Amino acid sequence: MLIVQKFGGSSVANAERVFNVAGIITEKYKEGNDVVVVVSAQGDTTDDLIEKAKEINPKASRREMDMLLAAGEQISIALLAMAIEKLGYPVVSLLGWQAGFNTNSTYGSARIKRIDTERIKAELDKKKIVIVAGFQGINRFGDITTLGRGGSDTSAVAIAAAMHADLCQIYTDVDGVYTADPRLVKNAFKLDEITYDEMLELATLGAQVLNNRSVELAKKYNIELEVLSSFTKVPGTKVKEATKMEKMLIKGVAKDTNVARVMLVGIPDVPGVAFQIFSRLAKAHINVDIILQSVGRDNTKDITFTVASDKGEEAVAAIREYAEKVGAKSLSYDSNVAKISIVGAGMETHEGVAARMFEALGDAGINIQMISTSEIKISVLIDAADADRAVQVVHSAFFDIPNSF
């Protein structure tokens, strides 16, 4: 079996943890598997390097930033390889470019164009454990690029896809995907399985277990992922196309506080207004999430939408001139909001899921400001102060009486 394993920075933060990871890797190798391992930079290395760069030049070019940051994984792959040598197994470490990661030239958030797996295959043929630097690649000019935060997950899934791996294990500091943040909801429990789409919704909503691009990639190439902890020996959560038939429609409750609501009140109820607004936001590179447009009344309407919390002011600035031109009554934004979502692939075939969520919130006296739904999720925007309580009551409504739906 060919297994790709990925270990995050906290899993290799010090010598002891490096040996722990080396133990996990060699265990799979001993069973007769081919093992390719993707590693992130140790602990806070990347942040420390960013700090060094900021001290010298906060506006350093992205090319030089990538040159700098790629050193972090170089250190961690070498140290991990040394630990595996110490345990007595054949091993070789490879930088992104040595492992064949060809990317475009978008320094800082490069996209993988292709992986030339020749070198990795040659090393596996020699029965070596192959340690690959995550997060990095090379562009057509021979310059180092990085894939951006969470890029090591993407590196791992991309190798798994290119090598047709049987399994891609993502080791992290949590032991799987939970129905809600366990620090927030004491009854939250770990899921055995989740679909790609569900995972995507949860990742977007801030569950922070798996990088979104990596899940998209896994879905595209149908790579089975397993999210598990390098610190415990318990099974994790499998992310795959179809999960077992089960009664559990809802897979999790997520909270996202990185959100701001922009309100544009009293604009003319004529065609083309929405286009004017959202094209200006697009030009300013501001991503819009939920959009709500009121029904027209007195020839005017209101448009409300959400953006990332640090983009509220920019969003207002981007559309202010237009708003004034068309005589809008008011334009403002509010960062004191949170988005609470429930995710589950089964909900679309079951009525009453939304109703149960709204009921739980209503019973708790929590006011819903906006609602957004997709086939597999329902999101509501509420006051940020109510966010934690909202997660608890919604989780309770769906999970405290198991299989009740």
Added chain:
Amino acid sequence: MLIVQKFGGSSVANAERVFNVAGIITEKYKEGNDVVVVVSAQGDTTDDLIEKAKEINPKASRREMDMLLAAGEQISIALLAMAIEKLGYPVVSLLGWQAGFNTNSTYGSARIKRIDTERIKAELDKKKIVIVAGFQGINRFGDITTLGRGGSDTSAVAIAAAMHADLCQIYTDVDGVYTADPRLVKNAFKLDEITYDEMLELATLGAQVLNNRSVELAKKYNIELEVLSSFTKVPGTKVKEATKMEKMLIKGVAKDTNVARVMLVGIPDVPGVAFQIFSRLAKAHINVDIILQSVGRDNTKDITFTVASDKGEEAVAAIREYAEKVGAKSLSYDSNVAKISIVGAGMETHEGVAARMFEALGDAGINIQMISTSEIKISVLIDAADADRAVQVVHSAFFDIPNSF
């Protein structure tokens, strides 16, 4: 003019020093020169990385050590490039392999086979300042190699040779080559010029200003070197083929305490004995420096030789069996010795240089244990306790009355 500049680790140890170096570089660039810069890892980075490796695996493979250590220069070139960007000049940093450093596969002390200067030339054509990671290259398997300690000097001279540079400046934390260690001899003074051969002898003898391989390379390709400080603005010492005609025959007095004397007493005075001894040392990879063989007497003779101080015990072990077989009277070693040398290309044409050195030592009551001479140097082995005083009196004898010879 094409100038290659090399900056050591202490010259770029922190943000302030990085900007100091960036200032030196851009000054040359502003004058209209093409500038290629070779940088070492910052301050203690290399030592810190070695420490990390030792914690995990003191017997790590040299390949993985090179992978690890090469990250040090990657960090320093990126930071230096960022500083130059901040000053507003066009710049690009290149790793060893990007700069075309092809080496053999002797990890840890690789030899440069050739430099493909295409990329460096292309960047210079774009009017960029080119920052190159010293100390590192790539072998024919596409793996990272390092050139060993002092390798950045070699990188700089190799680029200067490959690019036919007009000048190669080696910036370090001392401002040139002195007639003796200034901490030891208060009258020691900086030399304006020195020949390659003199520099080689001084480097070997522990002056520690320039790496030996880099001087050999500079001599081979006739690259004019300038050793100078990145902390002061004063002219340094030029290292070149022929120096100005001058009365100064002696260029410096050097001390080397990294030496042990091995004594083999009372071995048969028959042919082949020396071969038997030194072939055994060669097989054990022990370098021998000075060799002294006594005149035979009573059909026996004595052989004394020096090795690096940490090799004394190994040397004795390597020849013990043979010594016992031939009935040697005794075999011992002594690390409490030091080698004092005077170096100067002019001495061979002038009699009395050796005599003056020996006289100075005799007047100071310092006993000479061994003597070794070459065309441009005279070395004596003395008790380690006398070493500093010996440097002072010998320096005094040659330099206190300038031009007296």
